[in-house]
Amino acid sequence: xxxxxxxxxxxxxxxxxxxxxxxxxxxxxxxxxxxxxxxxxxxxxxxxxxxxxxxxxxxxxxxxxxxxxxxxxxxxxxxxxxxxxxxxxxxxxxxxxxxxxxxxxxxxxxxxxxxxxxxxxxxxxxxxxxxxxxxxxxxxxxxxxxxxxxxxxxxxxxxxxxxxxxxxxxxxxxxxxxxxxxxxxxxxxxxxxxxx
Amino acid sequence: xxxxxxxxxxxxxxxxxxxxxxxxxxxxxxxxxxxxxxxxxxxxxxxxxxxxxxxxxxxxxxxxxxxxxxxxxxxxxxxxxxxxxxxxxxxxxxxxxxxxxxxxxxxxxxxxxxxxxxxxxxxxxxxxxxxxxxxxxxxxxxxxxxxxxxxxxxxxxxxxxxxxxxxxxxxxxxxxxxxxxxxxxxxxxxxxxxxxxxxxxxxxxxxxxxxxxxxxxxxxxxxxxxxxxxxxxxxxxxxxxxxxxxxxxxxxxxxxxxxxxxxxxxxxxxxxxxxxxxxxxxxxxxxxxxxxxxxxxxxxxxxxxxxxxxxxxxxxxxxxxxxxxxxxxxxxxxxxxxxxxxxxxxxxxxxxxxxxxx
Numbered sequence: 001x002x003x004x005x006x007x008x009x010x011x012x013x014x015x016x017x018x019x020x021x022x023x024x025x026x027x028x029x030x031x032x033x034x035x036x037x038x039x040x041x042x043x044x045x046x047x048x049x050x051x052x053x054x055x056x057x058x059x060x061x062x063x064x065x066x067x068x069x070x071x072x073x074x075x076x077x078x079x080x081x082x083x084x085x086x087x088x089x090x091x092x093x094x095x096x097x098x099x100x101x102x103x104x105x106x107x108x109x110x111x112x113x114x115x116x117x118x119x120x121x122x123x124x125x126x127x128x129x130x131x132x133x134x135x136x137x138x139x140x141x142x143x144x145x146x147x148x149x150x151x152x153x154x155x156x157x158x159x160x161x162x163x164x165x166x167x168x169x170x171x172x173x174x175x176x177x178x179x180x181x182x183x184x185x186x187x188x189x190x191x192x193x194x195x196x
Numbered sequence: 197x198x199x200x201x202x203x204x205x206x207x208x209x210x211x212x213x214x215x216x217x218x219x220x221x222x223x224x225x226x227x228x229x230x231x232x233x234x235x236x237x238x239x240x241x242x243x244x245x246x247x248x249x250x251x252x253x254x255x256x257x258x259x260x261x262x263x264x265x266x267x268x269x270x271x272x273x274x275x276x277x278x279x280x281x282x283x284x285x286x287x288x289x290x291x292x293x294x295x296x297x298x299x300x301x302x303x304x305x306x307x308x309x310x311x312x313x314x315x316x317x318x319x320x321x322x323x324x325x326x327x328x329x330x331x332x333x334x335x336x337x338x339x340x341x342x343x344x345x346x347x348x349x350x351x352x353x354x355x356x357x358x359x360x361x362x363x364x365x366x367x368x369x370x371x372x373x374x375x376x377x378x379x380x381x382x383x384x385x386x387x388x389x390x391x392x393x394x395x396x397x398x399x400x401x402x403x404x405x406x407x408x409x410x411x412x413x414x415x416x417x418x419x420x421x422x423x424x425x426x427x428x429x430x431x432x433x434x435x436x437x438x439x440x441x442x443x444x445x446x447x448x449x450x451x452x453x454x455x456x457x458x459x460x461x462x463x464x465x466x467x468x469x470x471x472x473x474x475x476x477x478x479x480x481x482x483x484x485x486x487x488x489x490x491x492x493x494x495x496x497x498x499x500x501x502x503x504x505x506x507x508x509x510x511x512x513x514x515x516x517x518x519x520x521x522x523x524x525x526x527x528x529x530x531x532x533x534x535x536x537x538x539x540x541x542x543x544x545x546x547x548x549x550x551x552x553x554x
Contacts, residue, residue, distance in 0.1 A: 001420065002394070002399065002420075007400075007401060007402075009361075009363045009399075009420070011361065011362070011363060086235075087235045087236075087239050089239055097238060098361060099236065099238045099239075099315070099360045099361055100236055100239075100360055100361070100362070101235055101236060101238075101239035102234075102235040102236055102239060103230060103232055103236075103350035103352075103358040106352055106355050106358050106365070107352070113362060116362060117355075117362050117365065117423065120362060120363055120421065120423075121365075121366065121421040121422065121423035121424050122397075122421060122424060123366075123421070123423050123424020123425070124354070124423070124424070125354060125423075125424060126352075126353070126354060126355055126356025126357075126365075126366045126367070126423060126424075127424060127425060127426050128356060128366060128367040128369075128425070128426045128427045129340075129367070129426075129427055130351070130353075130356075131344055131348075131349060131351050132341070132344070133344070133345070133348075141353065142353060143352075144350075144351045144352035144353055144355075144358075145232035145348055145349070145350050145351050145352070146232075146352070148232040148233050148348050149232050149233065149350065151233045152233065152234065152235055181233070184232075184233070184348050186345060186346050186347065186348065188259070188345040188346050189255055189258075189345075189346040189347070192255065192258040192259075192346060
């Protein structure tokens with residue numbers, strides 16, 4: 001679906017409730033930012049901050065489309081602050097940029113992304129090609145490659161541990177990363193590295 | 197690889213051969229893929245980007261993808277060289293303008309291009325001349341399968357291949373054709389055609405993809421959705437509509453010749469005249485006039501120009517190509533150089549440049 005203001009793809013699908021009338025707005029990232037700023041009455045104030053949009057109902061209305069009916073501005077403010085356990089991106093940052101932070105976001109924000117993706121694609125189930133290589137032994141195939149993506153969180157944890165001089169935790173994280181990497185490195189890549 | 201060796205060829209998408217190449221310039225399929233163990237590019241640290249680039253570069257180099265690939269370190273290229281690759285459709289504008297570690301692997305025929313650290317970690321592209329979507333799809337499958345042997349792409353059984361933007365999730369596929377539709381523009385039917393394409397969830401873009409304006413009556417038609425249908429179905433969705441568009445354009449061309457021959461002959465002759473004599477000319481105007489002359493050649497209204505010449509000029513009059521061809525002469529403006537290049541070309545010279553080798 002295209003943005004109503006330009007040729008870019010619409011990534012924000014907004015339902016406005018105005019005096020009982022329902023109006024749908026489909027916008028790209030850039031125009032959505034302009035639009036939401038207008039709803040907020042200018043540039044001042046981060047929409048994610050507590051209390052932003054409160055009382056006016058504008059922001060709640062603006063996002064009730066993709067996020068489900070009945071959510072209040074307060075709910076949204078809480079949601080906006082939620083962040084990914086792996087990459088640390090907040091939902092607000094995703095809404096603002098239109099780009100996710102890491103593969104785990106699809107699971108972390110699954111409930112919120114589901115209606116958005118259904119709106120974009122008219123579907124929520126992949127029916128195309130799949131990786132031919134099985135997941136490593138002991139990994140639940142239903143979680144896809146999320147076990148490997150866990151490395152992103154471990155790397156952040158390791159950095160934080162180092163900065164607070166907690167070298168024991170840093171070492172544990174490093175060993176965990178190595179273990180996961182080893183389990184997930186494809187046999188063909190390992191063979192290539194050995195030959196190199 | 198030396199980029200300058202490419203200035204002497206015109207690249208796959210303007211080769212002007214293949215089925216229905218009077219209307220279909222090129223067929224392209226791209227796949228968006230990410231490594232599961234790194235954040236997406238927009239969230240990645242400088243170190244993450246460097247690691248992603250290294251892992252992909254090294255592992256891709258170790259597998260046979262059906263073609264010998266040359267790797268170009270885009271992060272360390274001069275701006276003119278990045279523009280040059282954009283003009284040849286080997287990298288996107290976003291990739292050219294991005295920051296940090298990134299690169300592109302291309303084959304000598306310029307059919308295969310693997311962009312590393314674009315919006316997604318890996319964007320695989322296969323481009324064939326003329327109407328050959330199935331050929332491009334068969335080729336890209338081989339490349340994708342080979343790379344998948346040595347990396348773990350981010351994947352979830354329900355969502356499919358996981359991408360930085362939810363608009364690409366699932367198959368990660370974009371299937372597109374570049375069409376030359378001058379008669380539909382002249383007969384003012386183009387908007388109607390686009391409206392009907394939107395209704396069946398197909399996107400219409402300009403020459404250089406997302407956000408670009410249509411120049412010289414060239415349009416890209418592509419799928420909008422990537423989830424819920426198989427890759428074969430999405431390839432077929434675009435493949436099904438192309439013959440209809442070809443038919444519309446051919447009928448519009450027939451109409452122009454039948455009903456307004458004098459008029460259309462006048463238009464293409466004037467376009468040809470300006471290209472041969474102008475002293476200063478912009479890129480946009482050049483594209484527009486070359487488009488009309490291209491149609492004139494195909495309708496038999498201009499006899500002494502070859503189609504391959506027009507295709508060649510379409511790329512060589514682009515700003516970065518022109519700058520490379522003229523060999524560093526900074527004395528005159530692009531528009532003056534472009535006009536000089538065109539005049540010289542139509543006088544029968546191959547290249548007016550003082551040096552094509554630097």
